Amino acid sequence: MSIKPLICAALQSKxxxxxLLGIKGTTGSHTAPIDSGSSANFIDRQYACQLSLPFTELSSPWEVLGIKEVWDAVHFNCTLNMTVETHSFTSTSFCLPLGDRDIILGFPWLKQAGPDIDWPSTTLKLPEPLSSKSASITRSTPLFKVPPEYLEFSKVFGEEFFSS
Structure with missing residues (x-):
């Protein structure tokens, strides 16, 4: 079974x-490009070292097609616990030299975050978390009718009986 090479397309374009994102365990904010053409999330090796992020060695190196169609090999990844606005994400990022980029959020992050992106204005909006949305269900008709022989016991099954 062959493994498809990773693609890091953000290195091709400026x-x-x-x-802006925050990374757990670090101070300040970090800037990252969103890249729908990158098949993974990436972090610059030296930047990950500066942030003292723990590395995990891969069982075998992965090939990466990067800047100017140069092939490289990834030997490590690290887990980033990050926040963007009020949203939290956990992301596996492959460590490799990224030139003037520190972090690249690729297709896996886009899939996880599900943002609305206005490409012409290059603005991004994350969806409202489900926990902050409210919903109500209304019923116009009862789900069932109580048979006439049980109507005398209807108080037992009503809200008044349980609240007293």
Missing amino acids: SSVLI
């Missing part, structure tokens, strides 16, 4: 949607 025009990307940029977002």
